[in-house]
Amino acid sequence: MSILVWLVISVAGAAGWAALALHRGETINAAWLVLAAVCSYAVAYRFYSRFLATRVARLDDKRITPAHRLANGRDFVPTSRWILFGHHFAAIAGAGPLVGPVLAAQFGYLPGTIWIIVGVIFGGAVQDFIILAGSTRRDGKSLGQMAKEEIGPFTGVLAMIAILAIMVILIAVLALIIVKALAQSPWGVFTLLCTIPIALAMGLWMKAIRPGHTLEATAGGVVLLLFALVAGGWVAASPTLGPIFTLSATTISWGLMGYGFIASVLPVWLLLAPRDYLSTFVKVGTIFALAVGIALSLPVMHLPALTRFVDGTGPVFAGHLFPFCFITIACGAISGFHALVSSGTTPKMLDKESDARPIGYGAMLMESFVAVMAMCAASILQPGVYFAMNAPLALLGGSTAGAVQAVQHWGFTLAPGQMEALAHSVGETTLLARTGGAPTLAVGMAQILSGAFGPSLTALWYHFAIMFEALFILTTIDAGTRVGRFMVQELGGYLWQPLAQTSSWLSTIVASGAIVAAWGWFLLQGVNDPLGGINSLWPLFGIANQLLAAVALSVGTTLIIRASRVRYVWVTIVPLVWLLAVTSTASWQKVFDKDPHLGFLAHAADIATQITAGAIDPAKGGRLIFNDHVDAILCGLFLVITWAVVVASARVWLHSTTNPGPVAAAHALSAEAA
Amino acid sequence: MTLPLRLKAVVRVCRQIAGMPDYQAYVAHLAAAHPERPLPTEREFYEEFVRSKYAGGASRCC
Numbered sequence: 001m002s003i004l005v006w007l008v009i010s011v012a013g014a015a016g017w018a019a020l021a022l023h024r025g026e027t028i029n030a031a032w033l034v035l036a037a038v039c040s041y042a043v044a045y046r047f048y049s050r051f052l053a054t055r056v057a058r059l060d061d062k063r064i065t066p067a068h069r070l071a072n073g074r075d076f077v078p079t080s081r082w083i084l085f086g087h088h089f090a091a092i093a094g095a096g097p098l099v100g101p102v103l104a105a106q107f108g109y110l111p112g113t114i115w116i117i118v119g120v121i122f123g124g125a126v127q128d129f130i131i132l133a134g135s136t137r138r139d140g141k142s143l144g145q146m147a148k149e150e151i152g153p154f155t156g157v158l159a160m161i162a163i164l165a166i167m168v169i170l171i172a173v174l175a176l177i178i179v180k181a182l183a184q185s186p187w188g189v190f191t192l193l194c195t196i197p198i199a200l201a202m203g204l205w206m207k208a209i210r211p212g213h214t215l216e217a218t219a220g221g222v223v224l225l226l227f228a229l230v231a232g233g234w235v236a237a238s239p240t241l242g243p244i245f246t247l248s249a250t251t252i253s254w255g256l257m258g259y260g261f262i263a264s265v266l267p268v269w270l271l272l273a274p275r276d277y278l279s280t281f282v283k284v285g286t287i288f289a290l291a292v293g294i295a296l297s298l299p300v301m302h303l304p305a306l307t308r309f310v311d312g313t314g315p316v317f318a319g320h321l322f323p324f325c326f327i328t329i330a331c332g333a334i335s336g337f338h339a340l341v342s343s344g345t346t347p348k349m350l351d352k353e354s355d356a357r358p359i360g361y362g363a364m365l366m367e368s369f370v371a372v373m374a375m376c377a378a379s380i381l382q383p384g385v386y387f388a389m390n391a392p393l394a395l396l397g398g399s400t401a402g403a404v405q406a407v408q409h410w411g412f413t414l415a416p417g418q419m420e421a422l423a424h425s426v427g428e429t430t431l432l433a434r435t436g437g438a439p440t441l442a443v444g445m446a447q448i449l450s451g452a453f454g455p456s457l458t459a460l461w462y463h464f465a466i467m468f469e470a471l472f473i474l475t476t477i478d479a480g481t482r483v484g485r486f487m488v489q490e491l492g493g494y495l496w497q498p499l500a501q502t503s504s505w506l507s508t509i510v511a512s513g514a515i516v517a518a519w520g521w522f523l524l525q526g527v528n529d530p531l532g533g534i535n536s537l538w539p540l541f542g543i544a545n546q547l548l549a550a551v552a553l554s555v556g557t558t559l560i561i562r563a564s565r566v567r568y569v570w571v572t573i574v575p576l577v578w579l580l581a582v583t584s585t586a587s588w589q590k591v592f593d594k595d596p597h598l599g600f601l602a603h604a605a606d607i608a609t610q611i612t613a614g615a616i617d618p619a620k621g622g623r624l625i626f627n628d629h630v631d632a633i634l635c636g637l638f639l640v641i642t643w644a645v646v647v648a649s650a651r652v653w654l655h656s657t658t659n660p661g662p663v664a665a666a667h668a669l670s671a672e673a674a
Numbered sequence: 675m676t677l678p679l680r681l682k683a684v685v686r687v688c689r690q691i692a693g694m695p696d697y698q699a700y701v702a703h704l705a706a707a708h709p710e711r712p713l714p715t716e717r718e719f720y721e722e723f724v725r726s727k728y729a730g731g732a733s734r735c736c
Contacts, residue, residue: 086691269721273727
């Protein structure tokens with residue numbers, strides 16, 4: 001009977017893939033894409049994750065988990081697997097899986113979709129699962145601690161520097177996405193500003209009036225948030241209030257930096273904790289609504305399976321399909337950041353070892369499905385609209401008339417007036433060159449949701465989608481700046497002792513200021529970049545995230561080898577080798593490629609020529625050249641750190657396979673209990 | 675199970691998904707494992723929890 005069921009699921013999945021692969025018409029229904037994805041996940045979960053759980057990790061429910069052994073009623077708490085699944089999913093899913101696929105849609109929907117599904121089954125979910133299982137066997141130790149203990153202290157410090165650098169780039173690029181979505185949008189700015197007093201009110205409620213009543217405070221917060229969303233529309237329409245909330249990209253950037261600094265030094269109960277709850281519930285609710293919307297409306301995708309931009313000439317970001325499709329989509333296929341969550345709170349709450357399979361492997365499949373939905377949302381737009389929204393203004397000729405021509409030149413059609421009509425329908429003044437993915441996703445989501453629930457509220461759905469992304473990006477800015485501050489204090493403490501005192505006000509202000517200055521610098525660089533910033537920052541972020549994944553997979557490989565499971569080592573080695581090929585090629589091209597759209601050094605040389613020719617103001621050109629050099633150095637640094645970690649790990653692997661020590665075996669991933 | 679009890683169960687599930695621990699569970703744990711320790715009030719328990727949760731900076735994903 002079960003054989004029959006799985007046969008049917010496999011055949012349905014194959015039908016989905018066949019429809020995607022063989023269809024050569026103008027449009028295709030998104031249902032095929034969803035069918036292929038869901039059936040592939042089901043088969044992978046049933047068979048591959050079972051293999052990982054029973055053969056590779058040898059999960060054993062007789063073994064007591066840290067949640068029971070170290071139970072303290074607070075962070076070490078045995079938790080039912082479904083609740084923990086929800087908690088883990090809420091912690092790993094963020095803006096990443098929503099934005100990456102939208103940008104990668106410039107290659108067409110097919111390459112990104114294949115990578116999201118194949119990448120998660122053999123890469124991302126494996127990484128999350130192995131790290132979760134390994135951390136659970138080590139009392140819930142973090143990735144950094146495991147790197148230090150299993151590979152060496154030097155690798156531990158390298159991992160920490162890598163995490164800090166990635167954090168800076170992550171915050172900068174997410175902030176840039178908000179800036180791009182909110183510039184000249186009074187509706188969006190007003191709604192986002194309202195989230196700050198709403199979170200403060202929730203914090204005060206939970207602190208002073210009803211401590212611990214998270215749910216009622218959050219429910220109140222959500223109601224106020226929806227009211228702010230509607231009120232945003234009135235503000236934008238008002239002739240007096242509208243202009244007050246119409247802000248330029250630069251103003252919003254400085255505002256975000258000020259917010260990040262203040263938020264990261266305020267007590268957590270006042271702003272961060274309530275904002276965290278608010279964004280968790282809004283996030284889970286919205287993702288659920290999007291899934292229901294797609295299921296009800298079954299939208300038709302207008303983007304082609306492949307576009308001509310696989311040759312590397314795309315306007316959204318530069319570079320060929322390989323390696324840049326696999327850099328652009330990190331979260332959703334494989335994301336190194338998840339290794340931090342899988343070795344953070346989750347392993348401390350695991351009730352039984354076998355729960356690691358649905359939580360580690362399963363939750364990542366779910367995140368991958370979010371990425372597939374984001375791909376659907378981008379693909380239901382007309383290709384002309386997609387490129388007019390995602391190409392930088394400089395390539396669109398700076399006006400709607402120019403955009404019509406530019407889009408035609410790329411081989412797609414855009415009717416005169418089409419962009420204005422679309423902008424009007426979502427309550428914005430313009431949608432040209434709204435790069436960064438969030439506005440595109442919001443337009444796609446607004447179409448899906450108004451297709452499913454009635455067309456009258458398109459503008460409200462659009463701003464709901466923008467608010468939902470901006471809300472959890474602000475949470476990331478706050479939490480990330482705080483994490484970065486602690487890391488600066490710890491690393492800086494080696495150089496100047498007083499900096500390590502986390503309770504000192506001076507140390508806190510210096511460290512927070514340093515971290516805000518770091519990401520703020522990259523943010524302003526992106527805002528002032530004539531090619532729109534996403535072009536250079538998103539690939540840097542993708543490279544950084546995949547670098548962390550490579551570190552995590554190296555640690556995972558070490559855990560498997562130390563457990564004397566050498567013959568199964570390919571489960572982490574194969575994705576590791578693939579990631580190394582991708583990140584190394586991408587970093588190399590970003591630094592050294594001769595195309596000034598792609599290579600940082602070539603771009604700097606190009607600007608230098610333009611300065612000599614008098615085409616660019618020398619002061620401005622000098623800044624651009626400096627930015628290019630910093631980006632090139634950072635990219636090179638990422639590459640060096642990755643290879644250093646891999647080489648250090650490989651030495652441990654060789655050593656362990658030739659003489660596995662008894663101490664190592666006792667700590668190993670699946671060593672039998674002593 | 676009566677309706678108010680059901681509602682309470684739903685509230686507890688939602689709280690745990692958001693990463694908020696259960697006070698009753700902590701009280702039970704304390705009574706079972708460390709009966710000699712003083713019992714914090716619900717307010718003290720949550721204040722201490724929020725402080726320690728973010729003390730090292732919460733790890734957060736993209």
